[in-house]
Amino acid sequence: xxxxxxxxxxxxxxxxxxxGVRGNSAELLIRxxxxxxxxxxxxxxxxxxxxxxxxxxxxxxGGIFLNAIGLSNPGVEEEIGEIRRAVRKAxxxxxxxxxxxxxxxxxxxxxxMEEAKPHMIEADASCPNIEHGGKMFSQSVxxxxxxxxxxxxxxxxxxxxxxxxxxxxxxxxxxxxxxxxADCITAVNxxxxxxxxxxxxxxxxxxxxGGLSGHALKPIALKSVYSIRKAVGDGVPIIGTGxxxxxxxxxxxxxxxxxxxxVGTAVALRNGAFRQIAGEMREFMRKEGYRSVSELSLDEx
Ligand SMILES: Cc1cc2nc3c(=O)[nH]c(=O)nc-3n(C[C@H](O)[C@H](O)[C@H](O)COP(=O)(O)O)c2cc1C
Numbered sequence: 001x002x003x004x005x006x007x008x009x010x011x012x013x014x015x016x017x018x019x020g021v022r023g024n025s026a027e028l029l030i031r032x033x034x035x036x037x038x039x040x041x042x043x044x045x046x047x048x049x050x051x052x053x054x055x056x057x058x059x060x061x062g063g064i065f066l067n068a069i070g071l072s073n074p075g076v077e078e079e080i081g082e083i084r085r086a087v088r089k090a091x092x093x094x095x096x097x098x099x100x101x102x103x104x105x106x107x108x109x110x111x112x113m114e115e116a117k118p119h120m121i122e123a124d125a126s127c128p129n130i131e132h133g134g135k136m137f138s139q140s141v142x143x144x145x146x147x148x149x150x151x152x153x154x155x156x157x158x159x160x161x162x163x164x165x166x167x168x169x170x171x172x173x174x175x176x177x178x179x180x181x182a183d184c185i186t187a188v189n190x191x192x193x194x195x196x197x198x199x200x201x202x203x204x205x206x207x208x209x210g211g212l213s214g215h216a217l218k219p220i221a222l223k224s225v226y227s228i229r230k231a232v233g234d235g236v237p238i239i240g241t242g243x244x245x246x247x248x249x250x251x252x253x254x255x256x257x258x259x260x261x262x263v264g265t266a267v268a269l270r271n272g273a274f275r276q277i278a279g280e281m282r283e284f285m286r287k288e289g290y291r292s293v294s295e296l297s298l299d300e301x
Contacts, residue, residue, distance in 0.1 A: 229257025247280020
């Protein structure tokens with residue numbers, strides 16, 4: 001009932017561990033697969049190891065997170081081993097996330113990552129905490145296309161480009177990326193935000209700003225996915241991500257136009273999140289008379 005296909009891979013359900021929430025290690029990706037994820041995405045890795053930002057790097061406030069981890073990761077050479085192990089043992093498709101600081105770096109990362117034979121690559125062009133010259137690559141058509149072309153030239157693996165919701169024209173950016181060779185779009189990354197401790201008179205995060213995820217992001221993610229689907233048409237897969245915490249959230253994301261559903265913050269907030277969300281999706285579909293995920297569509301009449 002829940003199985004879907006994504007860039008030539010069959011997933012037992014459409015729920016994908018979103019990048020970053022479980023980190024870079026094979027063990028944690030394998031654990032998410034055992035917990036019921038249909039596919040898993042690693043935390044973005046860069047060419048060189050990165051320590052990331054100073055603490056505090058993360059704060060929870062109700063159903064939301066604000067994080068400014070600063071892309072701490074062991075670098076691509078170590079990550080290749082982790083991805084290779086995850087591919088061997090996870091039993092579900094593994095998506096390797098890469099992050100560069102120039103289009104050329106994205107290309108080199110994609111080329112190196114081929115060695116680990118992930119099922120897909122995801123190019124993180126939208127980290128709000130790390131910017132090149134004051135902006136994210138996915139903030140302009142030109143920069144997003146440059147990253148897409150560099151990755152396309154470097155690998156024959158299917159790849160998705162991950163976009164930021166913090167733009168007025170996400171559909172236009174997604175369409176340009178597809179025309180430049182992206183096989184899939186992941187939408188969305190976190191949205192820039194800030195929290196203040198009024199007693200300390202300080203920003204809560206050391207980095208001041210962070211990426212907002214979880215419940216508050218859901219309406220923004222739904223609008224983004226809907227706009228992208230309208231712009232790219234039916235054939236292009238979309239991994240709809242942002243604020244999905246229960247089965248109905250996942251159904252909404254698919255009705256907005258997503259092929260698969262990324263789950264991040266909810267994995268940290270809800271034990272057994274994948275199994276529970278999948279169970280709730282099945283229950284909704286059974287009650288409402290849906291036989292497959294492809295039947296979940298928006299009635300726009
Ligand atoms: C702690 C944390 C770390 C993250 N790290 C990454 C990352 O390395 N690369 C990336 O593309 N997205 C990263 N994200 C963004 C998530 O993959 C996801 O797009 C976002 O959190 C929205 O989904 P959610 O509301 O289900 O968490 C991170 C999110 C969180 C909460």
